[in-house]
Amino acid sequence: MVETALTVNGGTVRVALDPRESLLDLLREQLGLTGTKKGCDQGQCGACTVHVDGRRVLSCLTPAVQANGRSVTTIEGVADPDGTLHPLQQAFIDHDALQCGYCTPGQVMSGLACIAEGHAADDEIRESLSGNLCRCGAYVGIVAAVRDVARREES
Missing domain, CATH: 3.10.20.30 (Beta-grasp domain)
Incomplete structure (x- = not known):
């Protein structure tokens, strides 16, 4: 040990x-x-x-x-101690970026890294998140959620 x-x-x-x-x-x-x-x-x-x-x-x-x-x-x-969701977690809900939800924690963590790394264009987001699989196929919503938060943080 x-x-x-x-x-x-x-x-x-x-x-x-x-x-x-x-x-x-x-x-x-x-x-x-x-x-x-x-x-x-x-x-x-x-x-x-x-x-x-x-x-x-x-x-x-x-x-x-x-x-x-x-x-x-x-x-x-990731969420605030008071229970308020992180903006990316909320964006996943707003953009219907989850179905069964099993992959969602990993998708959110990779999305946060993607944003921190400065990848805001759709093709960069897709590439950055390519190691995270979603068997339900919620990729359109996932990219939209990450794009939304990345653009908000840019401004």
Whole structure:
């Protein structure tokens, strides 16, 4: 076991980890943050996307011990503490960018990274989010939601 300390959604967490444990399993199984989804568990679907030190990562492929001393943000840490949705979360609702909702947390986390990286044109958004799969086909709404928030933040 490896003693690890990290910041998750603004709070310090100290855990003893098996060095083989993924960040996804730490978040879901030990910390109870089940908003991050286990889709393929092979890094191909993007459902497990979280931010580590402000950069998106696939948590199913990231060893949890690599988060030692780092800051992790999950979908649970995106909304305001008072429960007000982040503008991108609200845009997903407004643009009907979800159907079953399973991929939505990963889509939102990737969308936030896309906006932070300055990708606001539709083709850039599509490319930036290409690692996140939606089996329901809500891609038109997803691109519209990200575009809407990116343009609001530009002005």
